[in-house]
Amino acid sequence: MRADVEAAKADIEQSIELLRRRLDWDVALRKLDELNARVEDPTLWDKAEEAQAVMRERTRLANQVSAVQSLERDLADAVGYAELADEEGDEALLEEARGQLKAIKDRAARAELEALLSGEADGNDAYVEINAGAGGTESNDWANMLLRMYSRWANDHGMEVDVLEETPGEQAGIKSVTLQVKGTNAYGWLKTEAGVHRLVRISPFDSNARRQTSFASVWVYPVVDDNIEIEINPADVRTDTYRASGAGGQHVNKTDSAVRLTHIPTGIAVACQTQRSQHQNRDQAWKMLKARLYELELEKREAAQAAIEEQKTDIGWGHQIRSYVLQPYQMVKDLRTEVETSDTQAVLDGDLDTFMGASLAQRVGATRGSTLDA
Incomplete structure (x- = not known):
């Protein structure tokens, strides 16, 4: 695989690892499962304010988990395209893979910034x-x-x-x-x-x-x-x-x-x-x-x-x-x-x-x- 592709892959993997650490990945997945179970409980809406808070927390956590999983899937796809292009000497396909990697890298950089939004009220409306x-x-x-x-x-x-x-x-x-x-x-x-x-x-x-x-x-x-x-x-x-x-x-x-x-x-x-x-x-x-x-x-x-x-x-x-x-x-x-x-x-x-x-x-x-x- 080309050196520039390897470098882009390494940068994105580093971002993903950082995001996982910030989320405390295993804890986040367990918490999301718990929130999903609470949302499916029909008695939750007996207390509207509590239900809205649960829904907001679930949405926030689900978006964070989904963002990491999406980055991982898209990175695997782009690297797969790059490896195939390299094997076949297809420069057009390789350039397309480079473009995909750049887009993924930009998304990862934004996700890193969003991970900094850990203030007490950062997740709120404004x-x-x-x-x-x-x-x-x-x-x-x-x-x-x-x-x-x-x-x-x-x-x-x-x-x-x-x-x-x-x-x-x-x-x-x-x-x-x-x-x-x-x-x-x-x-x-x-x-x-x-x-x-x-x-x-x-x-x-x-x-x-x-x-x-x-x-x-x-x-x-x-x-x-x-x-x-x-x-x-x-x-x-x-x-x-x-x-x-x-x-x-x-x-x-x-x-x-x-x-x-x-x-x-x-x-x-x-x-x-x-x-x-x-x-x-x-x-x-x-x-x-x-x-x-x-x-x-x-x-x-x-x-x-x-x-x-x-x-x-x-x-x-x-x-x-x-x-x-x-x-x-x-x-x-x-x-x-x-x-x-x-x-x-x-x-x-x-x-x-x-x-x-x-x-x-x-x-x-x-x-x-x-x-x-x-």
Whole structure:
């Protein structure tokens, strides 16, 4: 077998071994069998919340086990093709096998990164808040571009996106939006996007076609289960109701159905306006507030363990995590990891995996070598 094929095979085998060790393979298989047995028990659904937690855990573990098994099967097939091609001197078939091995290697690398998502809430759904910075219409349009970018990323990964609150800009774009992204490891991936995002381009709203710099902030926090206890004193929460903006029909526009909750001790505020009744919006807003306070607690723990809180900044725009330059040249660069690409359109269309992966690896301080040596 050719040397390059042997090298690719060895790299993939090393990734698979790492994944098996991270999963504690034999334990994971036994646990999956237990979860499958519980799912088949009709009495499980007598307690809906417990059943949902079991289903989520089974899905998470089944996906991890399936990913490893799929890598093993596909590696065996690709190596078999390469050996056959080598024996017959079929260069076209050998090149096809090389392409298969490259694709498998890329999948294995992503699976390694996903294995790093071991944080307490990494597997949860996520809330994503996007707020336009100073700059009026230009920044509002940039915030809307980020909304599109994250929605496309989520859809490309089989995740569902719900808009919980949206404040439109006066002329174009949005002033702010809150999304709920539903999918496996949504928070684990999206938490790497928290921070200030900077755009440089020729303004489409400037008749003189001058170059403009715009900012928008992204804040990410996990959706928490009801069984996670977060104590909130109702006396510490101010409730405001107002008329919802944007789409929603006559009912939304004529009643004070939208709800904003402000947690006075921390200054954290959340809002929801997408439900038809004030009661429904209030319930959703309380869930969001609970999630924000939970995320704050996780942040405190993380900051105590490693000084990475500097990756997050407030809406003061004093620091950005990523720059998107469309003029005078094309470049998206992450200022934390130095990862960059000139394919700006792909990034704005939701191709964020390279940036997320690099940031995640840096965030947990993990490399293949340090993990294998552990």
